[in-house]
Amino acid sequence: MLTHRSPADLYRHGLRLLLAADIDGWVALWDEDGVFEFPFAPPGAPARLEGRAAVAAYMRDYPAHIALHAFPRLEIHETRDPETIVVEMAARGRAVVEDEPFAMDYIAVVTVRDGRIVRYRDYWNPLNAPASLRP
Template sequence: MPENTSPTDLYRHSLRLLLDKDIPAWVGLWAEGGIMDFPFAPQGWPRRLEGRGAIAAYMRDYPDRIDLHDFPDLKIHQTTDPATIVAEMRGVGRLIETASPFDMTYIAVVTVQDGRFTSYCDYWNPLAAQEAGLDFAKGSPR
């Protein structure tokens, strides 16, 4: 993506890459020193990932765990900082291991600089993930 890509356009593109299961391209949208935070992560899961390498390692097996089909109800809110957006959405699909439905609501606060994610604070619900059948002991992505 070009350096002048808006945070909204970058975020929408990142969702398309997740639906396409193109994790390497998704990771490529990150700045080298990008930080991903999970304030509500359950015990045993990371609360913070620092750097593109850590984010890549965390996301590597995502398509083997969750088959995402859509991100309905996407709302992207502008903030007073033009580099930062707040996104509300649902991720729907199925869990690969159990074939159970997956339906998770997310709120993310995302900052972009020079066309790359620099900060992504992911407010997801670990209780809903547990109810869906995700195994927290495996420490894998939601």
């Protein structure tokens, strides 16, 4: 069982797991019924994942596509809802298949309840995604 962390602490911990390519550890931060949404999902890509199992299936091959090296910019904004944060960040690494630099900026709205992610809205730009991540 996770210890109760603030949403910001849990999010930072999740980034450390992603840098370590520990996808199972990252997925373990999710509530069994957590929802992962992609409001800017392109046609053919999922716009909504429901449940930890769906998140795990979606993220399973992430390290085969993206090798993350750093999050050089991370700003976490608290909201009036103590369970919800807004995150602005930049991710840097390599697109594995293309063997090219990976640079993506994100805005995310994340809700954590009882130490688990229950909702994650990921506002990433699919036009900047490496070809291997496009549907």
